[in-house]
Amino acid sequence: xxxxxxxxxxxxxxxxxxxxxxxxxxxxxxxxxxxxxxxxxxxxxxxxxxxxxxxxxxxxxxxxxxxxxxxxxxxxxxxxxxxxxxxxxxxxxxxxxxxxxxxxxxxxxxxxxxxxxxxxxxxxxxxxxxxxxxxxxxxxxxxxxxxxxxxxxxxxxxxxxxxxxxxxxxxxxxxxxxxxxxxxxxxxxxxxxxxxxxxxxxxxx
Numbered sequence: 001x002x003x004x005x006x007x008x009x010x011x012x013x014x015x016x017x018x019x020x021x022x023x024x025x026x027x028x029x030x031x032x033x034x035x036x037x038x039x040x041x042x043x044x045x046x047x048x049x050x051x052x053x054x055x056x057x058x059x060x061x062x063x064x065x066x067x068x069x070x071x072x073x074x075x076x077x078x079x080x081x082x083x084x085x086x087x088x089x090x091x092x093x094x095x096x097x098x099x100x101x102x103x104x105x106x107x108x109x110x111x112x113x114x115x116x117x118x119x120x121x122x123x124x125x126x127x128x129x130x131x132x133x134x135x136x137x138x139x140x141x142x143x144x145x146x147x148x149x150x151x152x153x154x155x156x157x158x159x160x161x162x163x164x165x166x167x168x169x170x171x172x173x174x175x176x177x178x179x180x181x182x183x184x185x186x187x188x189x190x191x192x193x194x195x196x197x198x199x200x201x202x203x204x205x
Contacts, residue, residue: 002026002027002028003026003027003049003117004027004028004030004045004046004047004048004049005022005027005028005029005030005047005048005049005050005051005113005117006029006030006031006038006041006042006047006050006051007029007030007031007032007050007051008031008032008033008034008035008037008050008051008052008053008056009031009033009051009052009053009056009079010033010034010053010056010057011053012033014053014079014102014104015031017104017106018031018051018104019031021106021109021110021113024110025110025113025114027048027049027113027117030047034056034058034059035052035056035058035060035061035063035064035067036058036059038050038064038068039064039067039068042071042072042074043071047074048075048117049074049075049076049077049113049116049117050068050074050075050076050077051076051077051078051079051100051113052064052065052076052078052079052096053078053079053080054078054079054080054081054087054091055080055081061078061080061091062090062091062094065078065091065094065095065096066095068095069094069095073138075097075116075119075138076095076096076097076098077097077098077099077100077113077116078091078096078098078099078100079099079100079101079102079104080099080100080102081101081103085170085173088168088170088171088173089174091136092135092137092171093136094136095135095136096136097116097136097138097141097171098112098115098116098141098167098168098171099168099170099171100112100168111166112166112167112168114166115144115166115167119138119141119144133178134178136174137174137178141167141171141175142175142178142179144165144167145161145165145167145172145175145179146179146184148161148164148165149161149185149201149202149203150203152202154200154202155200155201155202156200156201156202157198157199158172158173158176158199158201161176161201176199176201179201180201183204184203184204185201185202185203185204186201186202186204187199187200187201188200188201188202
């Protein structure tokens with residue numbers, strides 16, 4: 001069965017691009033330009049992924065994510081021109097899953113969509129069943145990162161983990177902070193001549 005994706009964005013050029021992407025991707029796309037309509041549709045119909053714009057009139061992206069999380073755990077991919085970690089933190093606190101930047105880079109967005117459609121059908125690993133995660137974090141996304149680190153031949157920085165997993169930098173940053181706090185990963189600091197040391201991560205054995 002073809003997976004279903006709902007895209008909510010008030011920019012019709014973006015929706016046109018997403019429809020073009022769906023024609024070459026293996027998913028069925030429904031587009032709306034209103035957050036209120038998006039919420040109502042999600043209450044009536046099942047979707048495997050929701051793509052949400054940040055800046056929208058009437059209801060912005062954060063409000064829409066909060067509304068969705070009141071009744072659904074569907075993965076939510078946020079489209080944003082603002083790549084700041086502060087905005088990412090606000091979205092993840094609201095319950096967002098991952099990010100993609102505007103202007104849309106087609107190959108990157110297709111990859112990001114496929115990652116989350118794949119994750120939405122993944123089973124929760126036995127070692128994480130019943131584990132409580134901070135709001136906006138998912139067990140299957142966490143497992144994707146842990147699996148990547150277990151396969152890595154050497155410690156990896158956030159940019160490398162982002163590229164290797166297909167997740168946004170902001171998403172990986174938050175998950176790595178959690179994994180470090182929980183002692184699931186260890187940190188290798190690489191000191192340069194100026195600035196803060198670079199953090200590289202490896203899975204605890």
